[in-house]
Amino acid sequence: MQLLPPALISLIEAFGNLPGVGPRTAERYAYFLLKAEPAVSHELYSSIEKMRDGVGYCQKTFALVEKGKEISDLYTDPGRDKTLIAVVAEPFDIVAIEKTSQYKGTYHVLGGLVSPIDGITPEQLHIKQLIHRIDEDKVQEVILATNASVEGESTALYIQQQIGKRKVKVTRLARGLPVGVDLEYADQITLGRALEGRTVL
Amino acid sequence: MQLLPPALISLIEAFGNLPGVGPRTAERYAYFLLKAEPAVSHELYSSIEKMRDGVGYCQKTFALVEKGKEISDLYTDPGRDKTLIAVVAEPFDIVAIEKTSQYKGTYHVLGGLVSPIDGITPEQLHIKQLIHRIDEDKVQEVILATNASVEGESTALYIQQQIGKRKVKVTRLARGLPVGVDLEYADQITLGRALEGRTVL
Numbered sequence: 001m002q003l004l005p006p007a008l009i010s011l012i013e014a015f016g017n018l019p020g021v022g023p024r025t026a027e028r029y030a031y032f033l034l035k036a037e038p039a040v041s042h043e044l045y046s047s048i049e050k051m052r053d054g055v056g057y058c059q060k061t062f063a064l065v066e067k068g069k070e071i072s073d074l075y076t077d078p079g080r081d082k083t084l085i086a087v088v089a090e091p092f093d094i095v096a097i098e099k100t101s102q103y104k105g106t107y108h109v110l111g112g113l114v115s116p117i118d119g120i121t122p123e124q125l126h127i128k129q130l131i132h133r134i135d136e137d138k139v140q141e142v143i144l145a146t147n148a149s150v151e152g153e154s155t156a157l158y159i160q161q162q163i164g165k166r167k168v169k170v171t172r173l174a175r176g177l178p179v180g181v182d183l184e185y186a187d188q189i190t191l192g193r194a195l196e197g198r199t200v201l
Numbered sequence: 202m203q204l205l206p207p208a209l210i211s212l213i214e215a216f217g218n219l220p221g222v223g224p225r226t227a228e229r230y231a232y233f234l235l236k237a238e239p240a241v242s243h244e245l246y247s248s249i250e251k252m253r254d255g256v257g258y259c260q261k262t263f264a265l266v267e268k269g270k271e272i273s274d275l276y277t278d279p280g281r282d283k284t285l286i287a288v289v290a291e292p293f294d295i296v297a298i299e300k301t302s303q304y305k306g307t308y309h310v311l312g313g314l315v316s317p318i319d320g321i322t323p324e325q326l327h328i329k330q331l332i333h334r335i336d337e338d339k340v341q342e343v344i345l346a347t348n349a350s351v352e353g354e355s356t357a358l359y360i361q362q363q364i365g366k367r368k369v370k371v372t373r374l375a376r377g378l379p380v381g382v383d384l385e386y387a388d389q390i391t392l393g394r395a396l397e398g399r400t401v402l
Contacts, residue, residue: 002266002267007255010251014245043215064205064235073202092232
C-alpha cells in the first residue's frame with residue numbers, strides 16, 4: 001500500500017541528506033514546500049541548481065568568489081594589508097571575522113583541518129600556497145585563526161613548522177573566557193588557558 | 202565588499218524560508234551542498250522540481266496521492282472498512298496512524314484545523330465532503346483524530362455539530378498518560394483527562 005506519493009518520498013529522502021536533518025524534519029520541509037506558493041519551491045530548486053555554476057574559489061586566498069572572478073575582493077581591495085594573513089579552516093570563518101570589523105588584513109582558507117581520522121592530510125590543504133604567499137607578499141604576520149580543537153591546534157603546529165625560519169611573526173587567536181560567560185561555568189581547559197594568557201591591566 | 206558570492210547568498214536565503222531554519226542552519230545546508238558531490242544537489246533540486254507535478258490529492262479522502270490517481274489506495278483497498286472514518290488534520294497524520302497497524306478503516310484529511318487567529322474558517326476545510334461521505338458510504342463510526350489542542354478540540358466540536366442527528370457513532374482518540382511517561386511528570390490537564398477517562402480493569 002502506498003501511503004505517500006513516490007515524488008514526495010524522493011523529496012523527503014533528498015532532504016534527509018542535509019546535515020542534521022532526520023526523517024521528521026525532512027517530512028516537515030517537504031510538506032511545507034508542497035503547501036507553499038510555487039514561487040517558494042521554485043526559488044529553492046533554482047538556487048540550488050545555479051549555486052554550483054555561480055561559485056568559485058579565489059586563486060590566492062581560496063575564499064568563495066563569484067564564478068569567473070579570479071581573485072577575491074578581500075585580497076584586491078587596496079585597503080587590505082597584504083602583509084597580514086589570517087589563516088582559517090573554512091570560507092565561512094571569514095564572514096565571522098569580518099563581522100568584528102576589527103581586521104584589515106587578508107585571509108587564507110585552508111579548506112579543512114588536518115585530521116587523520118577523517119583521512120585529511122596536510123597535503124590536501126592549501127598550506128603550500130600559504131607559504132608561497134608569505135614569500136611573495138613579504139608577509140609580516142600570520143594569524144593562525146583555527147578552532148581551539150585538537151585538529152585546529154595540530155594544523156596550526158604543522159603550519160608553524162612549514163613556515164620554519166622565515167622572518168614572519170606567527171600568532172594565534174587568544175584563548176580565554178568568552179565575553180558574558182561566568183567564570184564558574186567555564187571548563188577547566190578554557191580557564192587554564194585564560195590563566196596562562198593573562199594580561200597586565 | 203562582497204564576502205560571499207551572490208549565488209550562495211541566494212541559496213542561503215532560499216533555505217531560510219524552510220520552517221525552523223535560521224541563518225546559521227541555512228549557511229550549513231548551503232555549504233554542505235557546495236562541498237558535496239554534484240549528484241547530491243542534483244537529487245535535491247530535481248526532486249523539489251518534480252514534487253509539485255507528482256503529488257495530487259485523493260478526491261475522496263484528500264490524502265496525498267500520485268498525480269493522476271483519483272482515489273487513494275487507502276480508500277479503494279477492499280480490506281479497508283469504508284464505514285469507519287478517521288478524521289485527521291494533515292496528510293502526514295495518516296502515516297502516524299498507519300504505523301500502529303491497528304487501524305483498518307479509511308481516512309479523511311481536513312487540510313488543517315479551525316483557527317480564527319490564522320484565518321482558517323470551517324469552510325476552508327474538507328468538512329462538507331466528510332458529511333457527504335458519511336451519507337454516501339453509510340458510515341457507522343467517525344473517529345475525530347485531531348490534536349489535543351484548542352484548535353483540534355474546537356474543530357472536533359464543529360464537525361460533531363455538522364454531523365447532527367445522523368445515526369453515526371462519533372468518537373475521539375483517548376486522552377491520557379503517554380506510554381513510558383512517569384505520572385509525576387505528566388501535566389495537570391493530561392492527568393485530569395486520564396482520570397476522567399479511566400477504564401475498568
